[in-house]
Amino acid sequence: MLDGRGHIVKWAPQQEVLAHSSVGAFWTHNGWNSTLESICEGVPMICQPCDGDQLVNARYVCDVWRFGLHLEKKVERGEIERAIRRVILEAEGQKMRERIMILKDKMDICLKPGGSSYQSLESLISYFMSF
Template identity: 65%
Template sequence: MVQATKRAQALIWNTFKELEEHDLNALSQDFPSPHFLIGPFHKYFLASSSSILTPDQTSLSWLDKHPPNSVLYVSFGSLVKIKESQFLEIAWGLANSKQPFLWVVRPGSIEGSEWLEPLPYGFLERIVEGRGYIVKWAPQQDVLAHYATGGFWTHNGWNSTLESICEGVPMLCSPSFGDQFPNARYVSDVWKIGVMLENGFEREEIESAIKRVLVDEEGLELRNKITNIKWKVDLCLKKGGSSYSSLEDLVNYILSF
């Protein structure tokens, strides 16, 4: 992949200058071809166009019932699979946090189960009591943009990470494979807009991390930092902004051949 990239005449990045300028400047030393930073890509298209499953729109009406920045949105994307034991740790961590949550459990995402079978009998009725809402898929961009969403527990795929940044929503990070690990570490340690779950899925750490993001003073600091980045996203996409200008440069570059 690196060798093929070095042979490319130009590189197009799904990011924006203000987020990763230092790293991309360093990268250009090894990849001297023109670089075009025109992201975030999803801002150019309607939210529904990128959905692989039918989103449950009741997620939004459920969010309407909650105060601003109060709900944790939980979704691990379209590929991640987890063990039943991990699923139960997630469930008890969410329950024990006593914070509202919207949880996407994709059918087939729990090894050996169709959907919610591993949950203890009566769990939803006894523990959740309207405080939590579980769906098979959600309109993620709309959920992240909703005023009630106060945190996003994510696998840190790049699309999800960018979507959270664009809406100013702090993250809980649970990477599983590939680029998710460096993405998550940038979120927690470099940009400081999220919290890494260092020990996988353990209910005590989950409960603590949720409270750090939604309840504690730390959560306010995370929100302030990511809101500042969100403001930069809004500017970069406007005429004269970095991504807007880079897209114009890309068009001119292609037309020059």
Template identity: 45%
Template sequence: MARVDRDVFDEMASGAHPQRCRLVNGINDAPPPLPEGLTDDVVANAGGKVVTWAPQKDVLAHPAIGGFWTHCGWNSTLESICEGVPMLAQPCLGDQTVSARYVTHQWGVGLELGEVFDRDRVAEAVRELMLGEEGARVRESARQLKIQAKQCVAVTLAVDNLVKYICSL
């Protein structure tokens, strides 16, 4: 339902490039061509890569991941929280706006990208998330929320195991 058009992709790629970002572009057969001046070699030399698809949970679990630019769909939001990865929130529609509000204002584990969308704004937002003071606060909040999420899962598993044990008697 949500699609990134060519102009938006160019702004994303150009703005994110200096921060060694990886861009995943839906489920097309091949990655889209990069914006003018941004070649595969330039991206590779900066430690980046453009792919058509990647296993999101595995990517978020990788220790090299410093942030997640997301539309704030519920699955993506939960996966990011469970891995302790701070988010750049850019909701598209529906419940994503509510999730983005929780991510940024309630839980403090992400920053809003905003509606003004150009390469300068993208570069500023990525730089703030990765290097800025607010980014440091958000990264710490994401780390703490990951710990809380793991504790909740552990408690749930313990209760489940207790019920199974009692039922087996």
């Protein structure tokens, strides 16, 4: 039993959960949507990809952008505990949070009016509306 330490639900709005101030890390398969949502909310990741793009996304998160840990071994309680402690309690996790916040800030700029993503979406909408 969880004894008040957690709550299990059938479904939850992932980005709203990630935006909550009590979330210190996101254990994810690293699908592109999950990866983007984690970056948009500034939450470091514990990566456990299965196949396809998840493998590449996890490599970028862990090895290029360096705001995640890759669970590569057989998933065991001790390994998961160590990963959580590294991300949430250790200096390494603080560095991850600093790096992900830099990318989050850049993404926020792109999504605001005048930002590159905002303008690209506006252009796409204009194109469709021209028919």
